Amino acid sequence: MESKHVNQQIAAMRQSFFDEEVLDEFFSQLEQLEDQNNPNFVEEVFTMYFRDSTTLLETVEQAMKTISITLAKMDKILHQLKGSSASVGANKVLNEINKTRQVLEKGNLEGTKAGIWEMRKEYDSLKAKLEPYFQLKQANSVPQEK
Amino acid sequence: MNVSSVKGSMSISSSTSTWKAGDTISDQFPAGLRVLVVDDDPTCLMILEKMLIACLYKVTKCNRAETALSKLRENKNGYDIVLSDVHMPDMDGFKLLEHIGLEMDLPVIMMSADDGKQVVMKGVTHGACDYLIKPVRIEALKNIWQHVVRKRKNEWKEFEQSGSVEEGDRQPKQSDDADYSSSANEGNWKGSKKRKDEEEETDERDDTSTLKKPRVVWSVELHQQFVAAVNQLGIDKAVPKKILELMNVPGLTRENVASHLQKYRLYLRRLSGVSQHQSNLSTIISAQDPTFGSLSSLSGLDLQTLAATGQLPAQSLARLQAAGLGRATAKSGIPITLVDQRNIFSFENPKLRFGEGQQQHMTNKQQVNLLHGIPTTMEPKQLVSLRHAAQSIGNMNMQVPPHGAQSSQNNPLLMQMGQQQQQQQQSRGQILVDSTINHAPRLSSSMGQPILSNGIATNVSSRNGIPENIRAPGYSQTPSMLNFPMNHASELPGNSFALGSTPGVSILTSKGAFQEDVNSEIKGSGGLMPSYDVFNDLDQHKPQSWELQNVGMAFDTSQHSNSLQGNLDLTQSALGQQGFSSGQMNGHNRSAAVASKAMFSTGDVKELGSAQNVNQHLNNLLVDNTIRVKSERVCDTSPANIFPDHFGQDDLMSALLKQQESVASSENEFDFDGYSMNNIPV
Numbered sequence: 001m002e003s004k005h006v007n008q009q010i011a012a013m014r015q016s017f018f019d020e021e022v023l024d025e026f027f028s029q030l031e032q033l034e035d036q037n038n039p040n041f042v043e044e045v046f047t048m049y050f051r052d053s054t055t056l057l058e059t060v061e062q063a064m065k066t067i068s069i070t071l072a073k074m075d076k077i078l079h080q081l082k083g084s085s086a087s088v089g090a091n092k093v094l095n096e097i098n099k100t101r102q103v104l105e106k107g108n109l110e111g112t113k114a115g116i117w118e119m120r121k122e123y124d125s126l127k128a129k130l131e132p133y134f135q136l137k138q139a140n141s142v143p144q145e146k
Numbered sequence: 147m148n149v150s151s152v153k154g155s156m157s158i159s160s161s162t163s164t165w166k167a168g169d170t171i172s173d174q175f176p177a178g179l180r181v182l183v184v185d186d187d188p189t190c191l192m193i194l195e196k197m198l199i200a201c202l203y204k205v206t207k208c209n210r211a212e213t214a215l216s217k218l219r220e221n222k223n224g225y226d227i228v229l230s231d232v233h234m235p236d237m238d239g240f241k242l243l244e245h246i247g248l249e250m251d252l253p254v255i256m257m258s259a260d261d262g263k264q265v266v267m268k269g270v271t272h273g274a275c276d277y278l279i280k281p282v283r284i285e286a287l288k289n290i291w292q293h294v295v296r297k298r299k300n301e302w303k304e305f306e307q308s309g310s311v312e313e314g315d316r317q318p319k320q321s322d323d324a325d326y327s328s329s330a331n332e333g334n335w336k337g338s339k340k341r342k343d344e345e346e347e348t349d350e351r352d353d354t355s356t357l358k359k360p361r362v363v364w365s366v367e368l369h370q371q372f373v374a375a376v377n378q379l380g381i382d383k384a385v386p387k388k389i390l391e392l393m394n395v396p397g398l399t400r401e402n403v404a405s406h407l408q409k410y411r412l413y414l415r416r417l418s419g420v421s422q423h424q425s426n427l428s429t430i431i432s433a434q435d436p437t438f439g440s441l442s443s444l445s446g447l448d449l450q451t452l453a454a455t456g457q458l459p460a461q462s463l464a465r466l467q468a469a470g471l472g473r474a475t476a477k478s479g480i481p482i483t484l485v486d487q488r489n490i491f492s493f494e495n496p497k498l499r500f501g502e503g504q505q506q507h508m509t510n511k512q513q514v515n516l517l518h519g520i521p522t523t524m525e526p527k528q529l530v531s532l533r534h535a536a537q538s539i540g541n542m543n544m545q546v547p548p549h550g551a552q553s554s555q556n557n558p559l560l561m562q563m564g565q566q567q568q569q570q571q572q573s574r575g576q577i578l579v580d581s582t583i584n585h586a587p588r589l590s591s592s593m594g595q596p597i598l599s600n601g602i603a604t605n606v607s608s609r610n611g612i613p614e615n616i617r618a619p620g621y622s623q624t625p626s627m628l629n630f631p632m633n634h635a636s637e638l639p640g641n642s643f644a645l646g647s648t649p650g651v652s653i654l655t656s657k658g659a660f661q662e663d664v665n666s667e668i669k670g671s672g673g674l675m676p677s678y679d680v681f682n683d684l685d686q687h688k689p690q691s692w693e694l695q696n697v698g699m700a701f702d703t704s705q706h707s708n709s710l711q712g713n714l715d716l717t718q719s720a721l722g723q724q725g726f727s728s729g730q731m732n733g734h735n736r737s738a739a740v741a742s743k744a745m746f747s748t749g750d751v752k753e754l755g756s757a758q759n760v761n762q763h764l765n766n767l768l769v770d771n772t773i774r775v776k777s778e779r780v781c782d783t784s785p786a787n788i789f790p791d792h793f794g795q796d797d798l799m800s801a802l803l804k805q806q807e808s809v810a811s812s813e814n815e816f817d818f819d820g821y822s823m824n825n826i827p828v
Contacts, residue, residue: 026281026283029283030193032200033193033196033197033200033284045189045192048188048189049189052187076233080233083280083281086259086281087280088281089281
């Protein structure tokens with residue numbers, strides 16, 4: 001049925017996330033926290049994550065443009081991003097963040113810029129992948145609940 | 147479900163919930179564990195909350211450390227364990243950790259995406275019972291209850307070992323077993339403990355059957371006793387066993403003391419690292435006489451600020467205030483008038499000071515440095531005395547700014563002294579000023595109130611974070627104009643100038659709270675109340691006030707001294723005081739000589755324009771004389787003089803001056819050990 005088909009689609013999407021290592025086991029952990037009472041917990045978490053991280057990323061990118069940017073400040077922001085990305089299981093994003101942070105520690109500003117750019121790519125990609133996933137999930141669950 | 151029932155029981159009585167001896171605690175536990183989680187990242191916070199709920203815990207979340215602290219304070223028994231992020235915008239996670247450890251003594255787990263060794267080590271040294279790396283796994287959270295149990299167990303053991311159970315049977319002291327039974331008991335424990343230490347033991351016994359361990363609640367009084375004992379022994383030599391003996395609190399075990407000592411040491415260490423100002427403030431905050439009631443409000447604020455800044459634990463504040471209030475009774479006579487005056491001063495001073503304060507800060511700071519080197523001689527002795535006197539101002543005392551080398555040793559002493567004094571007095575920064583003022587009158591009247599001087603001295607120093615504190619002992623002595631007599635009479639051992647009388651001392655400490663602006667003020671006020679005000683005007687005087695010893699007072703006094711001396715125009719205030727104080731000193735021939743010099747120099751400078759210069763000058767003088775606690779003597783004379791003009795406290799001042807003078811005369815002999823003002827190039 002449609003629902004079944006959609007379910008399969010959802011499952012496939014999900015699996016791809018893991019296969020591509022876009023998401024890691026922490027994502028599964030989040031899923032485990034989902035239950036009857038909180039069917040959309042994961043989505044809620046990601047909504048929040050995307051919202052905050054977008055701001056952070058923009059701040060970081062903005063900072064990179066300014067001349068007098070302080071590495072310490074950048075590091076702080078990246079640290080924040082790292083924490084939340086790790087908690088939601090955004091694996092690739094996390095990897096990019098870690099790489100960028102390492103480059104930043106060495107004081108390589110240019111390298112940091114490049115790293116941030118990569119990070120941003122992964123982030124956008126993640127967002128692009130998850131959004132339809134959640135939408136599908138939502139749509140799917142609704143008819144089921146009925 | 148068990149959880150719900152557990153929760154229900156928890157809410158009952160004193161949170162006995164799971165721990166109730168008879169109940170099926172173990173079955174439910176750790177379900178229902180009350181967790182407070184703090185993290186500024188909303189994503190993480192949400193996830194953590196969910197995970198903790200999944201573990202069947204009772205979760206409260208905050209995204210700000212301040213919120214968390216206030217929640218904890220509101221409901222001390224309401225939580226069993228705290229999870230906190232390390233990096234937070236409004237307050238460092240470690241600071242929060244410290245606060246919680248000292249105030250509530252709850253187990254705290256730190257979290258961070260940062261897994262660097264330094265950070266983890268920091269967590270350990272600050273007392274965290276665990277450190278989790280983000281992303282946190284739910285499995286890790288499943289086990290956090292072990293820390294709660296462990297802590298309880300340790301406390302329990304301490305109790306058992308204390309063996310001083312009063313009655314032997316557990317009489318439910320106030321709370322009943324229920325209190326003990328649950329982890330919440332801790333909270334209850336605290337309450338009970340405060341009420342009666344003895345009972346705690348008994349209560350605990352009952353609980354032993356269950357997991358509940360009698361938690362020793364370190365009430366303000368108890369902590370004060372503890373600090374007093376530690377000061378008496380010397381922070382380095384303080385061993386739990388001896389502290390326990392000194393404290394002589396039935397039912398308190400060596401383990402209790404040991405763990406508290408450990409925390410205290412960490413706290414001290416941290417304080418010395420932290421801006422001294424803050425610490426000073428805290429110490430100063432010690433409650434000064436309640437009479438200063440009005441001032442208390444000030445100090446309260448300062449304390450609050452300090453507390454907020456994390457420097458001053460909430461408890462300390464409470465303690466200080468309580469202490470201060472408690473002490474007020476003694477001084478009610480004169481202090482009342484003083485209080486008013488003080489209030490005036492304090493309030494006025496701040497205003498005056500602001501403009502000057504800045505200058506003063508600078509000057510003070512500079513001065514402070516100068517002083518650092520100096521008074522050491524005095525301080526040790528004084529410190530000792532202060533310590534005794536100061537007893538457990540508690541955390542606050544610790545704050546005494548470890549300025550430089552001096553500070554390190556003196557500070558604790560000072561702090562203590564200051565603290566004690568503070569307690570007696572009202573620790574508020576302003577209070578110092580006030581206290582000085584108040585004290586002055588008091589001293590004069592009671593003479594036995596060396597506290598002022600001492601307190602002030604100590605306070606001043608502590609507050610400013612500048613070595614002044616150290617000097618404070620000396621200073622307090624100076625303000626001791628009043629104190630001196632007291633000192634002699636008082637128990638002040640050696641320098642303990644006001645410690646004996648102490649109340650005054652604490653005043654000074656509170657001044658510290660005032661922070662820089664106040665510092666300058668305080669200095670003057672250190673003992674000399676009048677000088678205090680004057681001081682503010684002078685700005686410069688803060689460090690100089692050493693004459694007065696009161697650190698801040700000196701300046702003020704100098705101004706005042708002017709009046710006394712006549713040379714100094716009080717109007718000049720800025721310089722006058724300082725000069726005056728120095729002038730006073732001459733009279734006394736004590737270190738005052740230096741002071742007088744300062745005064746004179748200031749006198750000339752009186753123009754105030756040169757106030758800064760004067761300050762410097764005074765500072766120099768002070769530096770030499772710093773030790774001159776004798777300046778106290780000067781203070782004696784000067785304070786009285788100084789104030790009258792300045793602040794319209796003429797009454798006070800004159801009274802003070804008179805007393806001081808009388809005191810001074812007697813005190814002339816007082817030289818504090820070593821401080822020979824002789825160095826002062828007059």
